Amino acid sequence: MNKLVLGLTTALALTLASGAQAADKYKACFMYVGSKTDGGWTQAQDVGRQMVDKELGDKVETVYVENVPEGPDAERALTRFARSGCGIIFATSFGFMDQTVAVAEKFPNVKFEHATGYKTAPNLTTYNSRFYEGRYIIGQIAGKMSKTGVAGYIASFPIPEVVMGINSFLLGARSVNPDFKLKVVWVNTWFDAGKEADAAKALIDQGVDIITQHTDSTGPMQVAEERGIHAFGQAFDQIKAGPHAQLSAITDTWGPYYVKEIKAAMDGTWKGGQQSWDGLKDGILTMAPYTNMPDDVKAMAEETEAKIKSGELHPFTGPINKQDGTVWLKDGEVSDDGTLLGMNFYVEGVDDTLPQ
Template sequence: MKFKSLLVGLGLVAGISIAQAEEPFKVGFVYVGPIGDHGWSYEHNRGREELQSFFGDKIETTFVENVPEGADAQRVITQLAKAGNDLIFTTSFGFMNPTLKVSKRFKKTTFEHATGYKRSKNMGTYTLRTYEGRYVSGVAAGMLTKTNTIGYIASFPIPEVFRDINAVYMGAKTVNPDIDIKIVWVNTWYDPGKETDAANALIDQGVDIMLQHTDSPAPLITAQKRGIKGIGQASDMSHFAPDAHIFSIRDNWFPYYLKTTQAVMDGTYKPQDFWGGFKDDMLNVSSINTNLPIEVRAKIDETYNAIRSGELKPFTGPIKDNSGKLVIEANHTLTDKELSQVNWYIEGIKAKMPN
């Protein structure tokens, strides 16, 4: 019996190979919204599903959705670490400090935090150059607006959101010197009711092109109902508003999830600050409306290709903020570290900074 137990332990009984007997590599994900938000969390979960499909039974993935930023996040991340996950991805800015705290307790677990800037020996950070997509969005909005007024539904006053608002305005300004941008802050990532109210408030101010940093399709649906145009956020939202939809900027997290998971499995992982964008195929212009004027479609393609190739780098000086202060010197392009610290509106944006 002892000999049989030994064989069982080695995976050599009943045709079971040692490889088959090994525990799968476990990967956990933490989402700030529901996977059905059709935006940010939806696309993170889509990346998880593609990761699971790629590795099959070699890995086991789990996720927790609708996790509030703060103490609840730390509790959830701790539970995933205690459950034996080898790698944990936390996917919202407000998860940064909770992830860092848990990483110091579970040093054999690898942690990856999306959109943050704090790292440790077993914790890296990753984000998307969403400002690239916003710049293209601004170009399209600037060409298509009839009121010269575009709107932006902003989530939280963090560098990522300031970067993207500025990028929209910069892109629009290149094709429309008379452009104005109205901004409504909703202090949420996902709340269809608040997003609808914000969209209506913007339209009442003369906005005829809607952009958003929130995750539900509610703003685009509102745009459709009220006869204006809009751009989808994070995922392809064309089916929610086929007439209003100009295009969507889609996030594609799978390439990074695959690369990172493989590195941890191989023992080659090193924490870093990773930024993915057009050139990495982690950001895509999706479902461009076939009804767009030819010149608008051509300009979208031209701008996308210029950014992807590196010919166009949006945050290149000289650039002043809206108080007149020089924030980017002439011929200087913001580094990733500097991009992560943007907390100003670009010159020409008339809005006041949120408290």
């Protein structure tokens, strides 16, 4: 009986997997908030870790722990990592921020990196991706491709990252179709395939013919495929779920950044206290192939992508008014990063009340 219970407990225990065991290898450790097969955020992180294995496998050993809740457990997991000889530790979720700061203070000789946060320390650097650059491009595509001139946006939680994405999408769409409209539906979850699909159905029933999402499942893409409309993938190339529906996808590509940082950590050039916010030009963010669209739309998307990469175009360039009509950015003025990272307002044209 006890053995049975023990066996079950073991099956439930957090999986702590590791690659090669050679002691002389540099140890890089990753802490995930979800499962590495979630098909979204965490899976993209794990693909990045696998790239480290592939490129630096003879010198670096990677270790990861999945499904760490954002709370005291995160601090325990980080402490265990730090004690077990990890040279550099990546905490890959916004909600790990305070725990990472606390543990970094206790282990000054271990290097820490925290994804999408804003608190740093002498041995703690943050990194993030300029997802809004991709959202501007898909907004432009939506502006060209939509026949009804209305897109549906399935949103998770009203945090700056999501609000920034909605604004950027609409600015992109309105740059090609000034009358473009956007319907926003908040599902208050990052991940519920059924609910996301329900939201997509509701939006389509109300006349949108393009769906985009800031949630993590392929539920909306499947609905778009079934109903014969277009959609954009999120975090991952979702072309398998929507071979006729997907126009493009914003895909997270963390691998090159991880390889760069681990190399720097090994040769002593790694710096703490940095806030890295890379975008399309650095390859941390890539666009899935532009599919299911005419050549001129594709050419436009490619041109915009090239302009963003070269720095010629910044999605948040004035004149831009806030939703209530007051001036936010004057003609030619470009938003600073601080305003973007704390964004808590809509730009003019968003047809929704921002939940506060």
